[in-house]
Amino acid sequence: MNKSIYIMALGAFGIITTEFGVIGILPDLVKEFHISIDTAGWLLSAFALTVALAGPFTNMLTARLNRKFVMCLVLGIFVISNLLSAVAPNFTVLMIARILPAFLHPVFWAVSMTAAAKQAGPKDAPKAISIVMAGLSVATVLGVPLTTYMADLFSWRASFIGSAVVNLLAFGALTLFAPSMPVNDEQASPKSQLQLLRNVHLWVKLLASTIILAGMFATYGYLAEYLDKVSRMSGAQISIMLLVFGGTGIAGNWLMGIALSKNVTLTVRLFLLSLVATHILAYQFGGYFIPMVVILSVWGFIHTGGFLAANIQLTHGIEEPALDFVNSLLPSFFNAGITLGTLLGGFVIAHYGIHQVIWMTVPLLLLAFSMSFIKSNVGQKATSTTIEELQEPEPVQVAICE
Known part of the structure; x- marks a missing residue:
């Protein structure tokens, strides 16, 4: 398999860890910002709701952009989001920082799975997509325990910094090693x-x-x-x-x-x-x-x-x-x-x-x-x-x- 497929899997690990990693630190956030647990839960549910509603529209808006550029853009925004979350002075800022990358979350999935399938060819497309989705699987197994451990070892802010580092590594690897992926403008029109x-x-x-x-x-x-x-x-x-x-x-x-x-x-x-x-x-x-x-x-x-x-x-x-x-x-x-x-x-x-x-x-x-x-x-x-x-x-x- 093309190494860029494994890099996209790393990116998938990073964005899923960002999405679900907050689960393990909700009790810390309740104490930090003096909020109820159901209010803190909106950090997860608002993220998921934004993903569900924004998917088709954000993909249409980015349809004409180079696919490599789009994936790097998404990972870059996830890095910024995690860094903003790590220094959030209050719950409102944290919520805004969390929702920011959710708009582009489905774009990464759409582009990475398409790119993986294209690079592998029709016969091996399912295997290539499974590699990208393995990032999701590993994140659901290790992402929450990892962020929770960092919060216990240092503070809840360290968990966001850890997620930022993972996304930054994927961003750098994708920038250096993935080929350019231009799009046919006529075929990519929203209409x-x-x-x-x-x-x-x-x-x-x-x-x-x-x-x-x-x-x-x-x-x-x-x-x-x-x-x-x-x-x-x-x-x-x-x-x-x-x-x-x-x-x-x-x-x-x-x-x-x-x-x-x-x-x-x-x-x-x-x-x-x-x-x-x-x-x-x-x-x-x-x-x-x-x-x-x-x-x-x-x-x-x-x-x-x-x-x-x-x-x-x-x-x-x-x-x-x-x-x-x-x-x-x-x-x-x-x-x-x-x-x-x-x-x-x-x-x-x-x-x-x-x-x-x-x-x-x-x-x-x-x-x-x-x-x-x-x-x-x-x-x-x-x-x-x-x-x-x-x-x-x-x-x-x-x-x-x-």
Whole structure:
């Protein structure tokens, strides 16, 4: 793989650590600024909301810019944001510093995944994208513990400085080693990109990705509570198991990339059925410690690959520069899926108890599985169509699913 793909993975690690690293230092911020925990929580939720709303628009605004320049711009803003956060004199300044990079967060994902796929070629595109997304996986496993440790060792301000250093390293490496990535101005026009939204089959795939994420997070969003109330694990045991969950997920993400390179449709279907089976096992053996340790290890291995599976099942066959725009939609729909899943899971917990939350995940995943069969007459319409082709009177029809 081209070394710039690994540099983009480092950048992904930096921006995800910036996004989620604040979780571990919220108690410190509550004490520092004399605010409530729910107010401090807006540092995370406002960031996510900005990402969800800004994605398509910021990508259109930067569509004509050199892709390397755009990624360096995003990483540079993340460096500045973290430095401003580290010296914030009050909560208002900290909130502004946090929201600043959120507008461009989805741009980095859209551009980096498109660039990785282009550099690797059609056959190895899933593996290249999995490398970039490995930055996300590693950040979710190590990012929060790392920033929390720095806050404990020095102060909460040091955690932001640490995040700034990671983003600065990625910025420097990308500047020095990544090739220039110019854009065709005619194909990158906002008008051409918006025409892609007229494709009904694209919306079907976006809905499928949303349902996959909703199914994943309906239970995962309450995993710590499940382990506490159903598996009766201690706080220390839960922390270790969450770390194991994330650690096996890194390996799972890598294997998912290889499998998707072989066969997209079959891999996505096997992923969904495997995750359904894992949830059913967790329901049956949730009250037994040793079985749950094994189940959680397998669950994490399967679960983390879901981000990549949802991504590839949507973008498979779509060509640049349409790919940039479609990738820019992913953070919005991923966040929508996560929100939907946690709301539905919370509803089940409130009315039927934490043990029954599994039965919200299973039907969502099975629904996504059934949607994977939408191919031939439905799936073979214009999803790999380039923006130039979308401007033709009769769009070329190319299959999504193999």
